[in-house]
Every structure is written in C-alpha cells, then in structure tokens.
Amino acid sequence: MILIVVSGLAAAIWINDYQKQSALTKFNQQQTEKLAIAASGMTDMLQDWQQRFADMAAVNAEDPVAYGWPEASLACVLAAIPSAPTTDACIPVSFGTINSLRQAEKQGMSDFAVMQPNTPQAHILLTKRLEASRFLVLTLQTTELENKLRERYLSIGSGSLALQQGAQNWLTLFQQGDNTVQDSSPIYTQTLSGAYWRLAFWPADRVAKSAAWPALIILIIIVCILCWLVATRFSTLRPKKQVQTGARPRPVEYVENEVNIDHTPTPTAIRVATPKVSKTESVDRVRPVDIKPVIFKTYDIRGIVGTQLSEPIMRVLGLAIGTEAQHQEQTRIIVGRDGRLSSESFSDALIEGLLASGCDVTDIGAVPTPLVYFASQHMRTHCGVVVTGSHNPQGYNGLKIVINDKTLSGEAIQGIYQRIQQSRLYSGEGQLRQADVIGSYIEQVKQVVPLSRPLKVGVDCGNGIAGKVVPKLLTALGCDVHELFCNVDGHFPNHHPNPAQPQNMQDISKLVRDKHLDIGLAFDGDGDRLGVVNGEGEIIWPDRLLMLFASDILQRHKGSTIVYDVKSTGLLEQVITKAGGKAMMCPSGHSLIRAEMLKHDAKLAGELSGHIFFADNWYGFDDALFAACRLLALIADDPQRRGATEIFAAQPQRFNTPEILIDLDTAECRRFMTQFTQNAQFDGAEVITIDGVRVNFDKGWGLVRASNTVPGLTLRFEAETEEDLEQIKQQFIQQMLQVKPNLSLNF
Structure with a gap:
C-alpha cells in the first residue's frame, strides 16, 4: 500500500x-x-x-x-x-x-x-x-x-x-x-x-x-x-544462500608499473587482467540515445553539454571506445578529467561504459591532459581517454582519445560513431582501479629537466586543471612561483583559458612587469597548450618557442626531423635547416601532428596554438607542462646568463599577426574554401594547399583555412616589414571578397 x-x-x-x-x-x-x-x-x-x-x-x-x-x-x-x-x-x-x-x-x-x-x-x-x-x-x-x-x-x-x-x-x-x-x-x-x-x-x-x-x-x-x-526479519526464517551480483566493481588499489624514461620496465607489481569479453559485437542492454554526428570532430569528440553531450551519451561512447581498444588487442585504459563542471559526472558515465565493454580502467582523477598521456606510457596501458573541453567555452566538453599509442583523429574518430550506429559493441565486465600519478609525474620531470639556477616565474592557469599541478611542479624544480588563477573553477571567472588569444595573456603580462619576473607562463583549460611572455610582458608565440627548442635539440640530434604546422612562421624552416635538421610542414591539429611525428621519427613537433611535442627525452605527446620546464631549463642554462627577453630578441624575427578568426558556419566554410582554392590567383607566389591555402611570397606569407575546432575561417600573416605585411593582407582581402563579397574582414 x-x-x-x-x-x-x-x-x-x-x-x-x-x-x-x-x-x-x-x-x-x-x-x-x-x-x-x-x-x-x-x-x-x-x-x-x-x-x-x-x-x-x-x-x-x-x-x-x-x-x-x-x-x-x-x-x-x-x-x-x-x-x-x-x-x-x-x-x-x-x-x-x-x-x-x-x-x-x-x-x-x-x-x-x-x-x-x-x-x-x-x-x-x-x-x-x-x-x-x-x-x-x-x-x-x-x-x-x-x-x-x-x-x-x-x-x-x-x-x-x-x-x-x-x-x-x-x-x-x-x-x-x-x-x-x-x-x-x-x-x-x-x-x-x-x-x-x-x-x-x-x-x-x-x-x-x-x-x-x-x-x-x-x-x-x-x-x-x-x-x-x-x-531481514524474514531471512532469518529460511536457509541462507550466497548471492552474486552484477554490480559495478568497486575500485581496488592499484600498484604502479614503474617505467624508466628510456621505456625499459623494471620488475612489475601490476596484475595484468585477462580480457573478460564476449566477442559478439552487440550489446542488447544499451538504451537508445540520440547521438549527434556533429560531436565527432577532426581531432576529438566535442559538443555542448546538455544538448549534444550527456551522461547516457558518455556511457555509450565508453562502450564504443572500449570495443575499439579491444579490437586493437588493448584491454587496459587510463581515464582522467579536467575541472569543468560536468567532467566528473561525465567521467563516471564514461568509465561505466568502458567497464561494460570488458576493458579494465585506471581512474587517475582530475589531472591535466598530458598526465593521462604520461600515465598510459608510465603504466604501459597504451590507451587513455581524457574528459575535457580543452580551451572551448564553459558550456562545452568532450573526449581526447589515445588507443594503442595513437591519438584518434579523422577516420578513426568517425569509426567510433560508426560502431555506435551499427551497434558493433562488445559486452563484458572490466575491473576498476584508481591511481594518483601526479607525484610520479613531477619526480620524472625533475630527473629529466633539472634547473641549474632558480627563476622567478609567473603562472596563469586560467582556473583550468593545470592549476592543480603546475605550481607544485615548478616549486619542486626550485622556482619562485607567482600564481594567477591557479584555483580550479569550471566557471572560468577571470578569463577564458586559451593562451592563443592575446586578450587572455594580458593578466600574466601585467604580473611579469609588476613583479619584475624572469618569465610568464599561461596554460589552456586542460594543460596541453602553452603560452609565454618574456620579462617585459611581450607575448612569445609558440612558433618562436619551436625555433629555440629546435636549435637546442639539433645540437644533439643532427639530421633529425622537426614537424610544424602551416600557421607557423616561415623562419622555422631556415632555423631548422641551418641547424642541420629536416623541416617538415604539416596540417594543423595536435593529433595530425602527432601522427606525422611518429611516421617520421621526429624529435620535436609543435603548432602555433601551443601544442608542443618532445621525443628526444620525453614520450612524444603534447605536454605544455613539460614544454614549460624545458624552456625554463634553457633560460637557466644559458651560457651568457641572458634572460628570456634577450634570448628571444636574438632570434630572427618578422612582423606577423596572431591567429585571426572569421566567424562562419561550418557548411559555408567548406564552400568558401573549395571556391577560394579553385579560383584565387596569386601570381608569382608559391601556393601550398595541405591545409587551406598558404601563399609564400618573396617577403612574407599569408594563410586562410577552415578551422577544425570552431565554426569559422582562420588566417595568419607574416612579412619582413609592416608595409609588406599590409600588402599581403590586402591581396588576401581582395581575393576573399571575390569569392564572398559580404565577408567582414576587419584585420
């Protein structure tokens, strides 16, 4: 009743x-x-x-x-x-x-x-x-x-x-x-x-x-x-019997597999679980959910919380990712999350789906994205998934996925969607473990990148998840750390966590000038992109960081390949070639650059947005925290005791713009780029079409391409003088307006 x-x-x-x-x-x-x-x-x-x-x-x-x-x-x-x-x-x-x-x-x-x-x-x-x-x-x-x-x-x-x-x-x-x-x-x-x-x-x-x-x-x-x-009362009146439930397994204590930096494993204390998988590609108990194909992007899975992403959707994504991992003979997956408001519940749902596919999961909690990549190598799982909205606005979230040491992109991302659409999903019961890898990460970075002298460093984490690790890491290296917005807050109350936008670098620039610091560092929402200002608060774009890193690495690895994206300075090729390396330009996108890096066994790679990859003495994934430490080590070890301002002033320089975004819906972007590629005329210039249209002139270059992270066109320009820069801009404006006369081109 x-x-x-x-x-x-x-x-x-x-x-x-x-x-x-x-x-x-x-x-x-x-x-x-x-x-x-x-x-x-x-x-x-x-x-x-x-x-x-x-x-x-x-x-x-x-x-x-x-x-x-x-x-x-x-x-x-x-x-x-x-x-x-x-x-x-x-x-x-x-x-x-x-x-x-x-x-x-x-x-x-x-x-x-x-x-x-x-x-x-x-x-x-x-x-x-x-x-x-x-x-x-x-x-x-x-x-x-x-x-x-x-x-x-x-x-x-x-x-x-x-x-x-x-x-x-x-x-x-x-x-x-x-x-x-x-x-x-x-x-x-x-x-x-x-x-x-x-x-x-x-x-x-x-x-x-x-x-x-x-x-x-x-x-x-x-x-x-x-x-x-x-x-309970009635149970005392009948014989007792054991009941086996099918509930989600409770976490068990995880003992790390200690791996040296040269990737040679020491004797392990880890128990490798045998697959608990029924290899029939169907899961009858999956409740239907409406999954929009638009969330399956070029580099990751990403969408608007509440309308495009939810806990049920995350669970199904976990099933599909776990199935794909096992299809590639991988059964163990690291899971981490950023500090967004929805990330914890999304992570729980994702883990539920991974376990239901039959994969074993190690949950490392709220950490920057690079620590998930680190854990997948350090614990030798070769797979990791990060619940993160990266540098996107507050209402977004998503997944970055690594399976079998490869970052999923393009067709591989679409393959996850196809699995879901066709219900080709495994069913099983995985084991859940929990681990804390922050201490191991800091200790390994200290071994690889010791600082020869302390530096005064400003840090702006933009209330992103990097704030949980960066101050501890730099303090452990001996730095005098001055913090800005290092408390993790998914509302991002101070500024958007995207160091690629100049307006988001104003606070760290002011801090460096006011406190007379050696350098300022800024991180995006999930800690895989780095922004830098020198001792005078001037922004140092990531392609200039690559010039410095390339010169250093090529001293020890002559003939190595250095990979960079189409948005990067034309001076990179000159610097790399002069230092004895092989310069390789590739399309923008962290997963695409990672793939090219592995293909050509490159020792260094990066892109203008701030993703930087080291493979000379690190694991070859994009890690803004490690890149920041490498930069600090170069400054501390400078034989002339120069500061960051003097070091970067000694580099060759040109006049350039930051990345420019022209808002345009995705379908219109595709139509525009198709027409522009076919019809644009740049007489006497070299036209490169590996990602959009990059035009190399005698005294500079310009680029227009469709963004893969937000709806719109991205542009960048560089030249030897301001007059040359303006002429290149005007050529692009004229050609773009011929394709779409009503474009607003205020740059």
Whole structure:
C-alpha cells in the first residue's frame, strides 16, 4: 500500500513537471515565431534605408538631415578609395571603411555595418558608388537606432535576444533579456539581408523542478529502510544462500608499473587482467540515445553539454571506445578529467561504459591532459581517454582519445560513431582501479629537466586543471612561483583559458612587469597548450618557442626531423635547416601532428596554438607542462646568463599577426574554401594547399583555412616589414571578397 501511494505521488509530481516543461517549450516556440516577425520587420527597415540611400544624390551630402535622415551625423563624397586607414578624409577611414568602399565599387552599394562598435564613436556606415569612381558615404547615429530597435523589434519576455554583427567573432551590438543563458550557441539565428547583422535568440534554460521532490525522496528512503527490515526479519526464517551480483566493481588499489624514461620496465607489481569479453559485437542492454554526428570532430569528440553531450551519451561512447581498444588487442585504459563542471559526472558515465565493454580502467582523477598521456606510457596501458573541453567555452566538453599509442583523429574518430550506429559493441565486465600519478609525474620531470639556477616565474592557469599541478611542479624544480588563477573553477571567472588569444595573456603580462619576473607562463583549460611572455610582458608565440627548442635539440640530434604546422612562421624552416635538421610542414591539429611525428621519427613537433611535442627525452605527446620546464631549463642554462627577453630578441624575427578568426558556419566554410582554392590567383607566389591555402611570397606569407575546432575561417600573416605585411593582407582581402563579397574582414 505504501509503495502504491509513493508511486502515485511520484507520478503526480512528474506529470506536473512535464506540464511545466511542455509549457516552457511552447513558450519558446512562440518566442521563436516572434523572432521571425522581428526579423521581417528589421528587413523591411533595412530595405527602406537602402531605397532612401539609393535615391540620395551627391548634392544631398551637404544636408542629409533636411533630406530626411534625422539619425545622420555625417555625409560626404570621396573621390577615391583610400589605400590605407586615415583620418585625413572627410570621414575617419578604417579597414572596415575600405572594405565597404570596395564592396560598393563591386556591387554599387555596401551592406550596412557598425564601425567602432561599443565605443562612443560607434556609427552605422552606408556607402554607394557614384559616377566617375566617386563614393557617397553616410554615417548614422546608433543611439536613436538602438531605441527604435528595442521599441519596435527587440521585444522579448524571457530568454535572451541580441542583434549581432559578424566580424572576427559575432559581436553583440544590442541585447535584451537574460544574458546568463548565452553560454551555449543560440537555438535561433536569422541573418539580415543587406547588413553584416543577425538576430540571435537563447530561450529560457529550463523549468524549475517541483519542490515536492525532496520530500518524496525522504519518503522513498524510509520505505526502503522498512522493506529492508522486513526482508531481514524474514531471512532469518529460511536457509541462507550466497548471492552474486552484477554490480559495478568497486575500485581496488592499484600498484604502479614503474617505467624508466628510456621505456625499459623494471620488475612489475601490476596484475595484468585477462580480457573478460564476449566477442559478439552487440550489446542488447544499451538504451537508445540520440547521438549527434556533429560531436565527432577532426581531432576529438566535442559538443555542448546538455544538448549534444550527456551522461547516457558518455556511457555509450565508453562502450564504443572500449570495443575499439579491444579490437586493437588493448584491454587496459587510463581515464582522467579536467575541472569543468560536468567532467566528473561525465567521467563516471564514461568509465561505466568502458567497464561494460570488458576493458579494465585506471581512474587517475582530475589531472591535466598530458598526465593521462604520461600515465598510459608510465603504466604501459597504451590507451587513455581524457574528459575535457580543452580551451572551448564553459558550456562545452568532450573526449581526447589515445588507443594503442595513437591519438584518434579523422577516420578513426568517425569509426567510433560508426560502431555506435551499427551497434558493433562488445559486452563484458572490466575491473576498476584508481591511481594518483601526479607525484610520479613531477619526480620524472625533475630527473629529466633539472634547473641549474632558480627563476622567478609567473603562472596563469586560467582556473583550468593545470592549476592543480603546475605550481607544485615548478616549486619542486626550485622556482619562485607567482600564481594567477591557479584555483580550479569550471566557471572560468577571470578569463577564458586559451593562451592563443592575446586578450587572455594580458593578466600574466601585467604580473611579469609588476613583479619584475624572469618569465610568464599561461596554460589552456586542460594543460596541453602553452603560452609565454618574456620579462617585459611581450607575448612569445609558440612558433618562436619551436625555433629555440629546435636549435637546442639539433645540437644533439643532427639530421633529425622537426614537424610544424602551416600557421607557423616561415623562419622555422631556415632555423631548422641551418641547424642541420629536416623541416617538415604539416596540417594543423595536435593529433595530425602527432601522427606525422611518429611516421617520421621526429624529435620535436609543435603548432602555433601551443601544442608542443618532445621525443628526444620525453614520450612524444603534447605536454605544455613539460614544454614549460624545458624552456625554463634553457633560460637557466644559458651560457651568457641572458634572460628570456634577450634570448628571444636574438632570434630572427618578422612582423606577423596572431591567429585571426572569421566567424562562419561550418557548411559555408567548406564552400568558401573549395571556391577560394579553385579560383584565387596569386601570381608569382608559391601556393601550398595541405591545409587551406598558404601563399609564400618573396617577403612574407599569408594563410586562410577552415578551422577544425570552431565554426569559422582562420588566417595568419607574416612579412619582413609592416608595409609588406599590409600588402599581403590586402591581396588576401581582395581575393576573399571575390569569392564572398559580404565577408567582414576587419584585420
């Protein structure tokens, strides 16, 4: 009777929550319909602007307000397109202005765009071509426009709505609603024809669960206790028998297999479990889950928490990964996780799936990604999986996978998806162990990279998982460590943990300057990418680190291959060749570089994003912690006692840009790159197409490629002088606009 009452109460609460959720879903659908109406209204407004501007003659430039433009702040006629930004024209001319003028030259009128957004100088620019190669330009105030948009079009009762402009990223011009729901991608976007703008909508997150659930849970616990007491009482009246359960095995203590740096194992205390696998590729007890193919990326598995990734999905991924490992005759897997809010529960679900496939799992807990790679070599499991969102925004998470000492990428990642789709999964019961490898890692790094003198080092971990290890490691090496954001916090409250972006390096630069430190180090969210600033707080990009590391390694390994990616400086080839090595350029991507490194037995590899691989006296995986220690050792051992600033100043240098991102959806990126590769013309230059289009000129180079980690195009430029750099940029701008005239290229 009690169970019936409890079941009825639970059903009533569930129905109530379901009704609330249905109401919220219906409300969000209504909001989306409102957005379609808002987009239509804004399109009508833009078309009205276009028509009024098309009818406006050059003589009206003297008095645009009288012509009927109350929001106008300035209008004038330009006799030609300026060759570079200037303040000497009738309006301030930026690169964005030049792009608009070029677009107007090609199609008669440019798309609307806000110049200098989110500043007191913000204005809307309208540009059209006149006769005799002249141009009429008009600037509109944004304040009255903002009021009109909020009043007429951007009306919303819940969720968050924004008018955004596409540039290097989507930049929010005006926003209304709850911006705390904007952690993930918007569920609705509508591009506005005739402008570099879109509407983006994020719905209300979720419905609050009924407050009756806690009371129900307490009642269920009481009922369970009563049932147990009754069962215990009756069990004394009948013969006892042993019961064998199929529950998940409890962790057992794990004794490490100590392995020397030369990979020669010492006598082992580890018990190698025999496979507990039924080699029939089916698992009847797997509950169907909706797994989106979009999460299977080029280098890893990655998606948005809650919509693309969940605990049930992680369990099925564990089944598939465990099956693939056993297909390659591997039965033991290391599992670690980063400090994101969802990583612990995702790790538990992943482990459950791996065990259910028949693999034995060693859980090493919350550690940087390189420590999972280290453990897979140190314990000789040859397999490891990391639950990590890497440097992606807070709402993301994913998996990095190593099977049989190979980092999965490309077709291998897609193979995991195919296994799931075709239900080709093993069934078994694995053994779960737990281990702490942080101490072993630190001791081995100390043996390989001793420092000859102490250094004053600034460390910014961006609240990522590297903060759990880096301060301990550098202190153990004898450094005077000054910490920034080394407490692990999955909210990332201070800045995004991505040292590839200059804005994320500002804090460490300031710390180094203020404290007069020798060097500053920054790490990404999972600790496999390194950022560096010298003693003056200047950013040292990773391709310059590779130049220093290559020169050092090639002193001891003449003729060795050094691998680097297409985004890296052209000076690398010169430095490597001069030092007696073989320079090899390859596509970007840590797993692709790792594969090339193994193929050519390279002693060093790296890419501009900060992944650096050492195989001269380390294991050959990307390890930002070890790379930082190698850098500190080179500075400490410098025979001239130079600091980091002097050491890097002695390197050959060129003018270059950081990595530039042009936001574009994935399908559009593919179409653009196909057309650009086929149609772009760079006379007299060397064109390399191993990853996008890299064009080598006599005095520099430029690159455009489709990013494999975020939707968009990535670009980078380098030249001997600033003038050469600007000329190369302009050549790329012209060629890219011929393929897609409405691209926003503000670089």
